[in-house]
Amino acid sequence: MSFEVIAECVIAGNEPGAVNGVQGLIDAGTDPLSIINDGLMPGMMVVGERFKAGDMFVPEVLMAARAMNSGIALVKPLINDEDMPNVGTVVIGTVKGDLHDIGKNLVAMMMESAGFKVINLGVDATTDKFVEAVKENNAKIVAMSAMLTTTMVYMKKVIEALEEAGVRDQVKVMIGGAPVTTKFADEIGADLYTVDASSAADEGKNLVA
Incomplete structure (x- = not known):
C-alpha cells in the first residue's frame, strides 16, 4: 500500500x-x-x-x-x-439561536485537513463558549457561522465579548453562512468573510501565516 x-x-x-x-x-x-x-x-x-x-x-x-x-x-x-500537524488552533461554531451545522462542519473538516487544530463548539454557541474556548486553547482564529438573518446579528455580540475579555487582539475572526456578506463582516468588525469551506481553509492559513 x-x-x-x-x-x-x-x-x-x-x-x-x-x-x-x-x-x-x-x-x-x-x-x-x-x-x-x-x-x-x-x-x-x-x-x-x-x-x-x-x-x-x-x-x-x-x-x-x-x-x-x-x-x-x-x-x-x-x-x-x-x-501532530498544527498551523494554529481554530475555535468554530454556529452562533446562538442557529442550529445549522453542515456548512460549519464542512469548514471544520477543511480546516483540519489544512493542518489546523479545530475546537468545534457545535450549534447554538453562546458568547461565553467562544470566549472560554479561545482562552483555554490559545486560539488564533474564531470562525462563526449563521444561516439565518435573525441569528447573524449575534456574531457582533461574540466579537464584543472577545473585546471585553481582552482576547480580541489575539484572534482573527472569520464569518460565513448564507446571509452573510463582506459588507456585514466590515460592519461588525470581523476580519474576514469567506464564501465556502475550501476558501475558509485557504484564507485561514493566510491569516496565521
Whole structure:
C-alpha cells in the first residue's frame, strides 16, 4: 500500500479502503506522521480544490472527510500530540439561536485537513463558549457561522465579548453562512468573510501565516 493509494481512497470517499491502507502502512512500520502528511492530507487537499472548482459536492466532501478522519483516528494514538500537524488552533461554531451545522462542519473538516487544530463548539454557541474556548486553547482564529438573518446579528455580540475579555487582539475572526456578506463582516468588525469551506481553509492559513 502506498501513500498515493491512501490519497485516492480519501478522494473517492472510500472509508474501508483508507482504513485498510493506513493499517497496512502502520503494520509495515511506516512513520505515522508521514501517513498523515503524505497520504491522508494530500488526498483531502485535492478534495478541497475540486470542491472549490465545483467538481465535487457536499455529500462527496463529507464522505472524503469521513475517510480521512477514520485514517487519522488509527494513526493518532501513535503520535505525540505536539508532533501532530498544527498551523494554529481554530475555535468554530454556529452562533446562538442557529442550529445549522453542515456548512460549519464542512469548514471544520477543511480546516483540519489544512493542518489546523479545530475546537468545534457545535450549534447554538453562546458568547461565553467562544470566549472560554479561545482562552483555554490559545486560539488564533474564531470562525462563526449563521444561516439565518435573525441569528447573524449575534456574531457582533461574540466579537464584543472577545473585546471585553481582552482576547480580541489575539484572534482573527472569520464569518460565513448564507446571509452573510463582506459588507456585514466590515460592519461588525470581523476580519474576514469567506464564501465556502475550501476558501475558509485557504484564507485561514493566510491569516496565521
